[in-house]
Amino acid sequence: MRLKSNLPAALKYQAVIIESAAREAGLDFFEVVFELLDARDVNGVAAYGGFPVRYPSWRFGMEYERLEKGYRWGLSKIYELVINNDPTYAYLVRSNSLLEQKLVMAHVYGHADFFKNNLWFSPTDRHMLDTMGNHSTRVRRYADALGQEAVETFLDRALSLDTLVDPYLPLRARATGPKRGGRVHAPLSERALRSLEAVSATPFTEVEDVDDADEPPMPKLPTYDILGFVEENGPLDPWERDILRIVRREAYYFCPQRMTKIMNEGWASFWHSKLLTGGILEASEILDFADCHSGATSSPQGQLNPYKIGIELFRHAEARGEDIFRLRRVHNDVSLVHKLVDEEFAQKCLAPIFVPGMRQRDGETCREVDWQLLKTRLLQELSWGGLPQIEVVDVDAEGEGEMLLVHHHDGRDLQLGRASETLKALEQLWQHPVHLLTIEEKQGRRLVCRGGEVTSLDTREAEKACAKEPA
Numbered sequence: 001m002r003l004k005s006n007l008p009a010a011l012k013y014q015a016v017i018i019e020s021a022a023r024e025a026g027l028d029f030f031e032v033v034f035e036l037l038d039a040r041d042v043n044g045v046a047a048y049g050g051f052p053v054r055y056p057s058w059r060f061g062m063e064y065e066r067l068e069k070g071y072r073w074g075l076s077k078i079y080e081l082v083i084n085n086d087p088t089y090a091y092l093v094r095s096n097s098l099l100e101q102k103l104v105m106a107h108v109y110g111h112a113d114f115f116k117n118n119l120w121f122s123p124t125d126r127h128m129l130d131t132m133g134n135h136s137t138r139v140r141r142y143a144d145a146l147g148q149e150a151v152e153t154f155l156d157r158a159l160s161l162d163t164l165v166d167p168y169l170p171l172r173a174r175a176t177g178p179k180r181g182g183r184v185h186a187p188l189s190e191r192a193l194r195s196l197e198a199v200s201a202t203p204f205t206e207v208e209d210v211d212d213a214d215e216p217p218m219p220k221l222p223t224y225d226i227l228g229f230v231e232e233n234g235p236l237d238p239w240e241r242d243i244l245r246i247v248r249r250e251a252y253y254f255c256p257q258r259m260t261k262i263m264n265e266g267w268a269s270f271w272h273s274k275l276l277t278g279g280i281l282e283a284s285e286i287l288d289f290a291d292c293h294s295g296a297t298s299s300p301q302g303q304l305n306p307y308k309i310g311i312e313l314f315r316h317a318e319a320r321g322e323d324i325f326r327l328r329r330v331h332n333d334v335s336l337v338h339k340l341v342d343e344e345f346a347q348k349c350l351a352p353i354f355v356p357g358m359r360q361r362d363g364e365t366c367r368e369v370d371w372q373l374l375k376t377r378l379l380q381e382l383s384w385g386g387l388p389q390i391e392v393v394d395v396d397a398e399g400e401g402e403m404l405l406v407h408h409h410d411g412r413d414l415q416l417g418r419a420s421e422t423l424k425a426l427e428q429l430w431q432h433p434v435h436l437l438t439i440e441e442k443q444g445r446r447l448v449c450r451g452g453e454v455t456s457l458d459t460r461e462a463e464k465a466c467a468k469e470p471a
Contacts, residue, residue, distance in 0.1 A: 007034050011092075014102050021275050022109040026325060029112035030126075031087040034105070039093050042078050043067040049254065050083040050091075051132040055139040057152070059159055079296075080104040084115040084257075086126040099285050103292060106275040110268030113328075118263070120256040120332050123170035123216075128253055135246045142239050151243070158227075158244050160425045162251040163387050166224035167259050169216045170252055215245075216252050222393040226405070226426070227251060229392055235431050244429070258385030259332040266310015267328050269297060273311070304353055304381065312349050313340050333382045337375065346371035350378060383410055390436070401432035409439045409466040416440065416447070416456070423449035437462035 007015060015034060022029075037045070047064035048054040067078070079100060082090040090108040092101060115121050125131050143151040218232045219225040230236075231244040257264065273293060281289055299308040317324050317340055327336060341350070351369050354377050383389070389408040397404055403426070407414060419436065426449070427434045433450040437459070444462030448455050 006036055007092075008036075010098070011036070011101055011105075014098075015105055018102065018105050018275060018280060019109060021278065021280060022106070022113070022271065025271070025275065025278075027109055027113040027271065029088060029109060029116050030085075032108060032112050033087050033089050034108075035089065035091050036094050037091050039078070039095055040068070042081055042091050042093050045091055046078055046081050049250075050081055050089075051129060053129065053133040053136055055136040055155070057155060057159060059156070080108055082108045082111045083129070084121060084124060084126075084253075085129050086116075088112040088115065089129065097288075099281075099288050100292060102280065102285075103272055103276060103289065106272035106280070107268045109275075110271035111264060113271075114260075114264050114267045117325075117329050118256070118260060119330050120171060120259055123174045124253050124256060125249075132250070135250070138246065139243065142243065146239065151239075154240055155243055155247070157425045157428055158247040160422065161227055161230075161429070162247055164224075164226035164390060164422075164426075165216075165228070165248065165251050165255065166219070167255045167385050169219075169225055170255070173217050215249055221395070222391050224389065224391050226390065226392050230426070230429050233395075234429055236429070240429075255385065256332075258387070259334075262306040262310040262313070262333045262382070263328065263331060263336055264310070265306045266312075266314050269293075269307050269311040270314040270324075299349075299353060301352055302354075304378075309349060309378075312345070313337070316340055316345050334379060337378055337382065341375045341378070343371040346374040350374040354378075380411055388412065388414055395432075401430075403430050403432065403434045405434065405436040406465050407436060407438035413440050414438050419447060420449070420454040423447060423454055424452055427452070437465045439463060439466045 011034070015032075019032070044064055045052050046067055047060045049060075054060070078093065079096065080090060080092055082088060088108075088111075090105075090112075092104060096104065139151065139155065216225070216228065219228050221229070223229055227244065227248045231241060231248055234241075234244075236244065276289060277286075297305065297308045297311055299305040313336060314324055314327070317327055320340075322340075327339075331339070347369070350371070351374060354374055355369050389410065391406050391408065392403055393406050394404040396402065419438070423434050423436060433448060435449075436447040438445050438447065439462060444459050444464075444466065446457045446459045446462055448457065
């Protein structure tokens, strides 16, 4: 085993012990490289999405300020940071206690196993650290040649649109071979189940690597991959198109993390608990471990803690006799919740989150609630990675070169202020008016961005277009 890191001898020894226990338990991961950093430096790396070699942006600076303030005021603390890469890099906080470092390292091996083996991460670039460095070099060269302000302005617009992608596109392209077209012709829930059934029918094999040059295929209308559609069809200069390509590729790299947040954190928490209580902890560390673990997996009423929901889902699956390794391989958050959440789980774990005044007493719920409604509520919050499902369906329908978007409404209204800013950025890239059909408070609306100004019109057309499932 090669363990390249700057860890002191005591922590290197613990890393060897924990890695050995993780492999004996059946976890499988790329080499893990631990780096020990001060809390301030970890916040800096986290602000860049885990990649210190990434190109600069004021957005990353703002995220750093947010993390720093949370740390200084005692509102938040990053214990570790781990990135999906081969090798897998994990950053530890120097000020953590030995017990916390042991817990974090066990947690990291759970994440590393999940990154390597979960189906939704299989299309991702496994050498993204190098790719990010290449992207940074290209952006900096454009800034040197064209001016810092022009490049930063365009980059900021592109980054403001980095959620306008189709999270199912890379996996679908990988499963069906190279095809053009960015739309899935099935409702979201059915799509997830079909993907699961297709994968479940195949033997359990290690996920193969992807070529670094592989990128999601370019879309045709209609498509949820708005970023890709603009990259291919927008009136852009070559350097603008290249920067948009960079932002799109990075957006697809981060997509699986949104789609599997509960699973990923739950799997890592499940295994740090099993590994440490399986003989790694000293007797004197048990109480401190219990306190630290319970703090990470606590779930205040009204707040959905992915660590808590995730670990309870895997414990529930294990108690039911499910193959938890297969579950972590084929599912995302939506499909796992769809499969595992039953009345027992909903009453125990979801009711205290979603039902005001609900409490547990001696293992029993104080009152019964409709568990299927609780499950539906959770699925709704997780749908499309927690983001609105927006599709570009047409261009130039009215002869102005305009782009028409449809928000497939799932019960969650858009935040119209944020939607307006998104439309403004999109109009600047598309250089023609942008229309968005949506529903607000059960009233159909058409948002129109023209000349940097957004107007809102009531329309029944939106009610018809947005309320139905995408065909």
